[in-house]
Amino acid sequence: MEWTRESRYRPYAQWDAKTLLELQAKAAKSPYQLKYHIRPSSGLLNDPNGFSYFNGKWHVFYQSFPFGAAHGLKSWMHLISEDLVHWQELGLALTPDTPLDSHGAYSGSALPIGDKLFLMYTGNVRDKDWIRHPYQLGAWMDKNDQIEKLPEPLITQPEHTTDHFRDPQVFQHNDHYYVILGAQDKATKTGKISLFRSKDLKEFTDLGYLDFTQAEMGYMIECPNLIFVDEKPVLIFCPQGLAKETVAYDNIYPNMYLVGSDVVLDEARFVAGENTIQNLDDGFDVYATQAFNAPDGKAYAISWVGLPDISYPTDQEEWANCLSQVKELSLKDGKLIQRPVKAMADLREAGQLISPDPKNNLAKQQLVAESGEQYELKLTLDPDQKGTLHLAGNADLSQSLDLEFSTGADAHLTVSRANAGAQFATEFKTTRTLELLADQKLELDIFVDHSLCEIFVNGGEHVMTLRFFADVGPKQIALTAAQAKLNYRGTFWKLKNI
Amino acid sequence: MEWTRESRYRPYAQWDAKTLLELQAKAAKSPYQLKYHIRPSSGLLNDPNGFSYFNGKWHVFYQSFPFGAAHGLKSWMHLISEDLVHWQELGLALTPDTPLDSHGAYSGSALPIGDKLFLMYTGNVRDKDWIRHPYQLGAWMDKNDQIEKLPEPLITQPEHTTDHFRDPQVFQHNDHYYVILGAQDKATKTGKISLFRSKDLKEFTDLGYLDFTQAEMGYMIECPNLIFVDEKPVLIFCPQGLAKETVAYDNIYPNMYLVGSDVVLDEARFVAGENTIQNLDDGFDVYATQAFNAPDGKAYAISWVGLPDISYPTDQEEWANCLSQVKELSLKDGKLIQRPVKAMADLREAGQLISPDPKNNLAKQQLVAESGEQYELKLTLDPDQKGTLHLAGNADLSQSLDLEFSTGADAHLTVSRANAGAQFATEFKTTRTLELLADQKLELDIFVDHSLCEIFVNGGEHVMTLRFFADVGPKQIALTAAQAKLNYRGTFWKLKNI
Structure with missing residues (x-):
């Protein structure tokens, strides 16, 4: 199938159900299909989203375009697990169904607050001139997995960034909520991590760019995560266009991490000390890793196994990509250790x-x-x-x-x-x-x-x-x-x- | 949703994919949803079909109407297992896509022959006056789960039956293939089991009705199965409209069985001896049980848990029914013993x-x-x-x-x-x-x-x-x-x- 702008962004209601059932069957029957990893029920899977623990279960969502091996109109698909290994797919969750996310319910994160799960994500909108407008949106999911979107964007795009501004990670630290986002600086066209603070998830204060390196981080940073591993702050992020002299890597876009000795969020300072930026994975295909601090005191990560702008052989079968297994994180000598979970x-x-x-x-x-x-x-x-x-x-x-x-x-x-x-x-x-x-x-x-x-x-x-x-x-x-x-x-x- | 003839029989390609994704998510999220039984990925499930062992795996299909809790346009959905317990859904298999099955790929059975699985099923066709025309069709499934339908019906409906003629079970016995079908006798409007013989699955000889009881079996028999359990022939079938004086039962339609002392297929004689017709299940909801003789020497059965013409509470969630667990069959004192499988x-x-x-x-x-x-x-x-x-x-x-x-x-x-x-x-x-x-x-x-x-x-x-x-x-x-x-x-x- 030749993908056009029209077919990529066609509303789901204008696709027919027979096509979808056939795509689902084709993906299920593929000899390449994953059997103990999260895989798309049809079409293309990319970033893990909303990785969290809520209502007695682990939750993860994935970016889904259900109609083929293309980056088209994205939704969040939802899965739950009791052990981080056996996942059950609950199907379509966040969908692109408002004027603020008309061209995709893009990546984001989740944080349990009270008896609900707070979802924060980027609404992707293209105007009639196909100019990108990213909105940072919120939604609440209840214990019956029902999602209600908030009517207004939570964070206004700062003047100092371009429209490459997305992938909010929301987390709690001390007495505040914080949100970090992948960003492109308007003046320098370089990759940045934007930082915001909020007391109530309604009013957000722009704390500027997170200062974590002197090096130039390419032209854009995607999917930033700030977590604490063995009490040290760790930044996991995807710099696009990073110079290979800065950190060597082989993939089209790398997924990097940096261990800090300290972080002072209110000053937007991440103190790396002697630690340097490292490849999170030394293989071929990891990107958009999402990590979070779980209530069991551990930090877990899950990755998209797939890369932007790369074609995979299953494209011919009209499905693509999978998620990695969940990896439990710890530190050793300033380096991240990633291990399979017990289950x-x-x-x-x-x-x-x-x-x-x-x-x-x-x-x-x-x-x-x-x-x-x-x-x-x-x-x-x-x-x-x-x-x-x-x-x-x-x-x-x-x-x-x-x-x-x-x-x-x-x-x-x-x-x-x-x-x-x-x-x-x-x-x-x-x-x-x-x-x-x-x-x-x-x-x-x-x-x-x-x-x-x-x-x-x-x-x-x-x-x-x-x-x-x-x-x-x-x-x-x-x-x-x-x-x-x-x-x-x-x-x-x-x-x-x- | 109010179901009309139009909406029940609407082609899948005229349903939209958003509706289907939402139905799938709704079914997955239901608090009533089954977690270790076969359940519909969306909509309504009824009869198990094509229960078999092929290519190193157990196969079962189920009758599916994916668009709601209604008996609409049916397909076969396919699942495989290595242990008769852990099932993997492979999605849509036989679909109503020819003039011979335009109104449903109805129930049938499967038999491994050579390196393929032979599927035999009833194509349901309604003409412009909504008169029912059942066609007994064949298809071959290869080891990659690809299905090719045969272009012509295999068995012509005999003069002596009405258009209630369906649910072929194909099996091998001695040097021949045999097919039994549920039927309604044209002259008496009573339920019968039709028997055919074939050497090559191309030419079929009508052996008439299987003689297994003197009693009247209501107005129609659905889903007949003839299997061998501990070397005795056993008939499993669903007589509709059976007089309760003949065999007592409580459900709207019963699922019965009869153990024979002998069967002479070429004479269409099933010798029951002293044995009488019994309820296969003494609960509320078993129907359309399908059984077969497996290459491991055992006989297995799986049932639709659901009944025709009964509404279930999940109808409001737009999905309905499930399959039973697989039951291993044996005999004791002329009665069928049904046990959970080892796994x-x-x-x-x-x-x-x-x-x-x-x-x-x-x-x-x-x-x-x-x-x-x-x-x-x-x-x-x-x-x-x-x-x-x-x-x-x-x-x-x-x-x-x-x-x-x-x-x-x-x-x-x-x-x-x-x-x-x-x-x-x-x-x-x-x-x-x-x-x-x-x-x-x-x-x-x-x-x-x-x-x-x-x-x-x-x-x-x-x-x-x-x-x-x-x-x-x-x-x-x-x-x-x-x-x-x-x-x-x-x-x-x-x-x-x-």
Whole structure:
């Protein structure tokens, strides 16, 4: 389907239900479809929104365009969970149905207040000249999941920003509510984070741009989050057009984070100290991560696995993208640690121990003869090893998702999807490399869900997340050694659907 | 919404997608919504169809009208499972999109043949005078769940039936394929089961009506199934308008079964011997049960929980009905035994033992203070007891689903939904009573899923299935005694979503 402005922004009531039912069936039947991650019921999914804990359940929403693999007229789709793993889709929530969000109920956040969940989001409006007008809107969701929108915008776009002003994160700190927004400065056309304060969520004071770096943050910052992890402030954000000299990255747009030593919100000061801006994910496809401080005292994050302006092979099946698993956040040496949540282990079927076969010490060792398409593999590689772990390998390993590693002097992990089926986004390279500390063991906790791979490295010090679209057929997991012998041990579990 | 002929039979492409998304969200958010049973993604669900094992998975389809709680233009919706418990919806499958099924892809069955699944179903057509024309159609589904319809009807309606001729069950026996269909005899206007034979699924020979009873089977038989259970033939069918003197029943239309000692298909003879026609379910709401012989050597059944011509409280939420859990069939003393499948136990959370509190021997004993809305309760009551088990009870038990029992001389179990929230179908009584053998213990295995209750009695000798719509709020399980002391023991498990 050729997407035009008309078809992207066509009201949902002008799409027909047969088309929607067929799109839903096509997405459900795709061999690439996710089975234990949040995926679009049809069409395109992008940013996670409103990630929160309310009314005894975890809530998350996702940006949805239900009618194809295109960024069209967006709504919030709603899911709930009791354990951050088993999600139930409740369907359409916030929809573009007022003059203030006529061209999309864009991204935002949620905060439980009293017995309701307060939603704050950007209403996207295009005027007749197709000029963008972003409105920062509010809505209340009750315990029956019924949503009532507030009639007026909450925050007026400041004079000092352009119309690139969106993605409000609302949170409580000390005695106030605060909102941060992604913004573009009008004078310099650079990416900024705008900060507002409110006592009542009615009147908001513009505290200006959050001062968190001297470096230029590209031309726009999307999806900023300010959370507290182990009592330190952490900023998670997506700078678009960031110079690679400022922070190296490979994806079209990066998702970055910065750990602070302190934050003084009323002075719009985020004190980074010695910490530097880092890639949140070292894989290919993470963007628009949303994080929040939960009432259980922990901080959780969930990411869009997908990137703006990138086509994916499932576009041909008229659906695109998914959300990552939820990651529990902690800090270690000023760096963010991201770990699977506890309930992920509930998805495991009986485990299968992995260890070298002493009778069969070949350059190639098969770890799992038929892995299927949804599993977890925990694998520890001893220091001073060189080789490649092949996931989703065909019979002769001419096709596989390759994790080439060295745990010796030039320690690194390189993920290559060059031989992993359908190719896409190759202009942004087919490999991602993580430099590692020399002569240390390498601990991998790998989750595969059909077309998604999440690699937690060394207890979550790094995560490498990526989509891949291997050919349909039996798939093995194997190790090939670049040296005489490999020492490793691990466990393999098939994982259940959610 | 007022349903008219026009709105019931409006093509799906003339419904708008916004309406469908809203209906899906409304169904998902209903407090009555099922969480571990198959339920409509929107609108109305009725008969299970195409229950089968194919391509390494269990398949079932359901009759769907996606646009409200009405019997409108029907499609098959498709689900798959690896364990007969965890079902995944794959969405729209067979749709009414040819001149032979223009008014509905009505009920039918499935049979794996070679590397495809053969679907046989009734195409419902109404002509301009609204005269019904049923066509018995075929289609092939491949391993990618793609369906191709055959261009011509397979079976021509015999001269001796009226246009009430539908619900083909196709099965293999000895060297032939056979098809049975629900039919109305033209001369007598009585319910019949039509039998056909084929060598190739192309040419079919009319073997006449299956001779299985001397009694008159009302004015129409729907959804006939012929299966083999413990090597005996068993007929499961829905006679409409059956005289209550022939077999007693309480529902608007019953779902009956008959165990045979032999069947000679080529002579259209089903030999019942001493066995009589029995209610398949002793509750309020089972109809259109579909059963088949699986390659694991077992016979399985799944039922529509819902009845034709009955309104349910969720009609106001624009969705209706669900499927039962899958029941494994066996025989004992010429009677059908129906048991939960093994994987149902995988839904259990940690169990809680139930036993009388010797220090608190009151006329009322609370078994579970807050049961929630989805659980299994196994309870054994000793002989010579009288009392009532209250499910979904409010604080003072003024509201509850009541299971009044006696295990003494006048042994029986009476289920009453008279005090269980919203009332419906009350013209067919608010109680169902099962006579039991005197002075025996009573073993109950009860499954509650929000608005559904399935009671397996004495190891599946009887099943009582019913919908109920209790008020929202905390719910207790309690026993009230009609005698000094009750002796019982059991286990309570909360159950997971599927």
